[in-house]
Amino acid sequence: MSMLIVIPATEVTAVQAEQEGPLLAYSARIAGDRARTRIVIDFDRKPDVEVRYMAKPDRIVVDMPATAFTFPNADLKPTGLFKEIRFGAMDANSARLVLTAERPAKLASAEVKEDEGGNGYRLVLDAEMVSQPDFDTLVATQSWGGGASAAVDLRGDRVATVDPAKDDEFVIAIDAGHGGIDAGAAGAETKTPEKEITLAFARALAERLKDEKGITAFLTREGDEFLSLSERVTIARQHRADLLISFHADTLRQSGIRGATVYTISDTASDHMAADLAERENLSDAVAGVDLASEPTEVTDILLDLTRRETQAFSVSMADAVIGSFNGQVQLINNPHRSAGFRVLQAHDVPSILLELGFLSNKDDEKLLLDPQWREKIASLLADAIKRYRFPVVANGG
Template sequence: MAALLSLTVPESASAADEDREPPVLAYAARIAGDRARTRIVVDLDRKPVFEVRYLEKPDRIVVDLPAMAFAFPVEDLKARGLFKDVRYGAIGAQSARIVLTTERPAQLALAEVQADEAGKGFRLVLDAEMVKREVFDDLVKRQAWSGGKTAVGTPAAEAAARGDRLGTSSPVPGGTFVIAIDAGHGGIDNGAIAAETKTPEKDITLAFAKALQRRLAREPGIFAFLTRDGDEFLSLSERVTIARQHHANLFVSLHADKLRQDNIRGATVYTISDKASDKMAAELAERENLADVIGGADLATEPAEVTDILLDFTRRETQAFSVAMAEQVVSSFEGQVALINNPHRFAGFRVLQAHDVPSILLELGFLSNKEDEKVLLDESWREKIAELLTAAITRYREPALANGG
């Protein structure tokens, strides 16, 4: 829960104190997010200069500010998401501080003061995102300390340029087309269960993801990575965050769901939309979006404006790239593997909501259908799908890179 830091006030004011500007007024605040990404916004009457640093034992993100009057209710910055404790207050007559104690290693991917839309004030925006332990430790070690003063911690952009935002040993060469392969479900979330063999969907998607990664590794100029390479639970937001931290040019989420109608079979490609293409797409998106509930992820309802900030609907340009990729997959599969009617559909899948990463969700088939179950468990069919997907990706890649996708 948010708590005020100790406040130090001199007993008498000097002439210099009288000439000093009044504290910046922080008149409103809000916090939203989950264990992958959390945003804090503080509304201010003036633009302050601030510094950020990182501390360990416990892990903390510290924001040092000029004198500030915090006039919003304590409940407005109640700790949640990445933060287990949020404290703020004055630390003297001329300075204030916000201290964010984290649940897991995290860094500020964005820390800036923005003018509000009405032009009447400003807002401090702090976007935190999960990082590997070694990345956070490096942020702490690389800070400059001199005479008791602190310097701003390593910016997210600098870490990204080094290629270590997720602990990778070296940056991906420039011009490389980066693909995030997302094996649906995992850990406590089994996904659908095959009707005949009782094989869980999470095992099938991981096997396909690894096969696709192996095939793509043979393509020059392409780097493919897995959002998970073992039986672990990842929230939908974590999957999206991992893709963005790797600066993915494309996100492919693999699934093999189950339907009430066991006569429906074939692959389907989905893209994001706030309105579903049909009832089946809507029901499927609703089931897939419940993955976080199974894993115990935080799904508290957010105010509309904060939800828009955190879960930006895909920009029109990004959505166009997603549709282009979906069309390439359908074209590659036609005549080669079974497709359902209208194989490109759309719905509000949360795992596709990266606003700057073209994304598709591929239903490889349905475990409710006996024929689909057979091929989904067949290694040679798996390799065939990997080959067809690689062909689709390579056709999509050139125009996408040429147009900035």
């Protein structure tokens, strides 16, 4: 097996990144076939990168410092060895390129070359097909130090220290789905990425709840950064959240379907649409280059199972409150409360719902999702639902 050429990453501190600003990746190109594929990306400055391999699905992951990707997505259209290519921010100090392979592949070479005239640098990645056993060996034998890859993997520790909530405080985790390298769906007409829409709605709800007595809301992500599904759950639990609301705006093959849907977690999906949506949402980690095999899993015992059942009952109550608040005010799909195995709803001790605000595949829903006034209306209706859930006796006039 030929040796992989890897460009070692240097540690970029937050101070350095702030002084120099992000790298600029201003153009890219790809060419090749099912045996060999070349990717070239042009930068304004020399990029320090690290390469690693991940399985199930087989991926080549290239980590780099913070980078602004200004070239069109179509310039790196999946070609040759690769069936999917993603690139974007992981957090304020790092970015990532994820190459999902059609068949097992490795980088035969990875070089940074200075452009003629000294006006920039080119990252040249030459990939070639390998056997499945050879790829599995690459995954098993690679080792990583303290570079960009390690920094990304350890981001889940950043909220480990949280001020304890007051006993009489009702804490809500507002989760804007997708982010960073994971753009989510895109509008059928405007191509607006789902990650921008979910963040706008999350901010609107947080602002609406700001002055509500006894209620404290926070965002799991406050900007365009990637969070793994387990990170979102961990952030909610570390803040001792009493409720998690995760915003999404997906697409469907049937462009005529529109309206809002509220999902809760269950082992068995309520219907095919719920199952398909959960499967797509649960792949967010994979497309961003997260090693799913390293994700923590909870050990099942009797007490944990009892807690989970109680939490699920509370989740259903919140779903009913949202549907009641939306009824007659916001269009809902048929059977608006559905369920499936969403990983972002898996906290055994935090009641959680996933709210599909509408479908970006429907032009009427897309217009509403981009309308600031409609966004404020949704925030107000959700605030009413939260108060009905939090204070059921008062909300019902008891």
